[in-house]
Amino acid sequence: MIAIAYFSGSGAIARSTTLIADAAQQAGQEVAMIDVMEMTAEDWATLERADAILFGTPTYMGGPAAGFKAFMDATGDDIWLDRKWRDKIAAAFTAGVNTAGDKLAALQSLNVFAMQHGMIWVGQEVIGAPVFKENEGLNLSGTFLGLAVNANTKGLTEGCEASAALFGKRLAEATTRWMVRNT
Template structure:
């Protein structure tokens, strides 16, 4: 069975909510899921990432890029995992949150996609076209971001309207990708 690992760091809580919803969407679509909070990653967490068919990377956008807690995880992967190419050809995707609708979240997704590319991973972006282009998709992909999932924090640890269903959908998208190509 395809195995998806969700590696995330959450500041205010919105990334934890998004990670849980991505996991729910992936499980509903038939994938096994490991959730790994990288703020306390241990050997079992690193092993789960190594064993996964695909890895979804999640961090809030702080000051125009990945949060320092997630960046520490990225940097820690650079010695053994990167050099030994342990994540080579794994599928990868990413998600971020910010309080503002734009909020430079695309810069964070760029950083995550480049990180995945440096590991030799294959990136999976967002597939849903939101409203008003597709009226039936009202509330989905409200940011219009296709590089990955960009959700809006409500400023209190949750997500704004529509972002929950977008996160669930992205989890199903990642599950379908690991089933098809993993």
């Protein structure tokens, strides 16, 4: 099971979460979407049971949004000390207005967070245009550490929506492969 822990400001992360979840479900994974601003004891239990946890936050001022950072900080005692997320698959996605927009810095923060928990990281693998012209609009920022989508007042571009779906499929396949090898 994949749990997607997310915070959405303008709606781009919520939209990305839905696209990722739909693709992961189509690839055979059960998915739980958890808004970190409304955490319950059941949500924490779901994260503990999950085979994979995907972290989603907008990039604000070069890092994860404060709402998501509070969630990260809340894992510092029982979860981190007891290694409850050790060897779970981890991945992350972020959104920002500009193509680069310091989204890589937010993904690096999420990567370090996952590594501190002893998790196994899965990044983005799609090579977009101009390298592969047929992938026009995919992985616009050329970011491979995770999914980085562009958000504007009209929502996500068609390419960013397709990139989110491909990322969900990749995460589902990696989780399935990891769980088969480790059972």
